[in-house]
Amino acid sequence: MSVQGRNPENFHVEDYLEAVLDNFHDGIYITDREANTVYLNHSYELISGLRKSEMIGKNMKDLVEAGVISMSGTLAVLQSGEPVTSEQIFRTGKRAVITSTPVFDGEDHTNLVMVVTLVREITEIYSIRKELQRKEQQNRRYMQELERMRRELDGDVELVAVAEASRKLVEFANKVAPVDMPVLLWGEKGSGKCRMAKYIHAHSKRSEAAFLRVDFTAVPKGDLETYLFGTPGNAEHEPQIGLLESADGGTLYIEELADMPEDIQGDLLALLRDRCCVMKEGYLQKLNIRMIVGSRYSIPQLEQMSSINRQLLQHFSLFSVEVLPLRERREDIIPLIDFFLNQYNYKTDQDKHFDRESYQCLSAYPWPGNIQELRNLVQRAAIISAGDVISVQDLFLHDQVEKVGQRKEMFTYPDQTDLKMEVAKFEAGYLEHAFQRYGNIREAAASLGMDSSTFVRKRQKYEQLGLMKNEKKK
Structure with missing residues (x-):
């Protein structure tokens, strides 16, 4: 409606008040003293996704109870008689700061006639703030990971693979690394599943992004949702970025699939299937994450567990491989010992080495704790040894040494044998x-x-x- 050329004497602002309010950038919502909706402008419709035709005459209490509106500043004002400011998330996914103000008839402020709510959208501001915080947390994780990798040496992600079974495992990893599909690595604890997952990540298109790991048994059940999805934040607290958002663009390694709580399996299934997840704020978040899981159990064994989501398991069944225990790939034992000892020598600027009898003892040992046990033993022996030569006495495996010696004395080796x-x-x-x-x-x-x-x-x-x-x- 144009007012050009009209006589100022005949111009009345109230005739155009609704047009003026509809052109406000901020949303405006007005109720009477009984919390019945009497007006909302066009900006409020855009922010909230609600229509004026649907809302006029509706009572705010009924709207909140029906879940049409998550919370109401109007009701808070009617209860306190004071202005109220808070944050609100609408079903459109947009966020806003709402300020509800009581309007009184007269100067004595006793006769409340209406409540006017101004709605200022902050979705973009919030997203920028959240993205900055996500980057800060991600940078902290990167720095921690870099520091850890620095301490362990850059080459530590590479695999020692001398045994035929180990070489086949590396071949498998090299094939699946660029495919960007979910992977299941199963085998005994300490056999090197996490190291293999790091290797796959390092040789994938995601190698420059984060590699994060989660052990569900180490996260208190009450904190798990916050740990994974973060917190939305409010007027008093900054939003916290969860593990899933921090892993966006990178790889998430789950220590044990069988330990995954049932109530989050659906969320991770949606992440695998649709590359999106419902965050705590209630909106869908697009996340580009590759998942690699470890397990003590094979696919057939996991299928027998009622606690495992069958559809989730199907995503990991396509690429599943066993990481054999160390005693079944004994050709790797000596190279691994040398690898970890070289790491220790490099970090401490020493020149330690095992004597022949120590190598024989370590080669015969069954290694129930697999690679992790071997690494710990090498480091411990290197620390406690008095000189550069590490002897059998430094291994603290006397029982095993005696058994090896007894077997040598009692057994006669044939000329030929299978x-x-x-x-x-x-x-x-x-x-x-x-x-x-x-x-x-x-x-x-x-x-x-x-x-x-x-x-x-x-x-x-x-x-x-x-x-x-x-x-x-x-």
């Missing part, structure tokens, strides 16, 4: 003895320093070779 079969017979004997002694798989496996899944797999293998009795046929 070594694999002899090793299989030896291991099958231990498995059968442990099962007969304890009567159940879990305790028998624990007594041999392995998990139940490995025990079952080995027993089935040796039953097929005729080296063990088939317990089911008894």
Whole structure:
């Protein structure tokens, strides 16, 4: 409506008041003293996604109870009689600062006639603030990761792979690294699953982004939602970026799939399937994250667990590989010992080395704790050894040394033998003895320093070779 050329004497502002209010950049919402909606302008419609035709005459209490509006400054004003300022998130995903002010009839401020609410959108400001904070937290994580990598040396992410099984594992990693698909790495604790996940990340298109890991058993259940999704923030507290947003663009490694709480499996499924997640504010957040999970259990074993979401498991079943325990890839033992000892020498500017008897003892040791145990033992032996030569006494494996010596004295080596079969017979004997002694798989496996899944797999293998009795046929 144009007012050009009108006589100023005939011009009345109130005739154009609604047009003026509709052109305000801020939203305006007005209710009467009973909290009934009497007016809202066009900007409020754009911010809230609500329509004037739907809202006029509606009571604010009913709107809040129905979930149309998350909270109401109007009701707070009617209760206190004072102006109220707060933040609000609308169903459009837009955020706003709302200021609700009481309007009184007369100067005595006793007769409240209406409540006027001004709605200033801060979605863009909030997003910028949140992005800055996300970058700050991400930078802190990068610095922590860089510092950790510096302490462990840059080459630590590379893999020692001398045994045939290890070389095949590296080949698998090199093939899946650029594919950008979910991966399941399964095997005993300490066998190197996390190191393998880092290797895949380092050789992927995401190598410049973050590699973050989560152990669900280490996060208190009450803090898990905040840990993963962050907090939206309010007038008093800054928003906190969760782990998922921090991993955006990078790789998230989950220590144990079987430990993942059931109530978040749906969220991670949506992240895998749709690359988006419902954040605590209630809006969908696009996130580009590659997930690699570790587990003590294979896919068939995980499928037997009612606590694991079947659709989630399907995403990891396409690329699944076993990381074998160290005792099943013994060719890697000496190279790993040298690798970790060289790391120690580099960091401490020393020239330590193991003597021949120590190498023999370490090669014969069963390594129930796998690579992690080996690394700890190498570092401990290097620290406590008096000189540059690390001897058997520095290993604190006297029982194992004596057993190795006894076997040497009692055993006569034949000129020719099938070594694999002899090793299989030896291991099958231990498995059968442990099962007969304890009567159940879990305790028998624990007594041999392995998990139940490995025990079952080995027993089935040796039953097929005729080296063990088939317990089911008894």
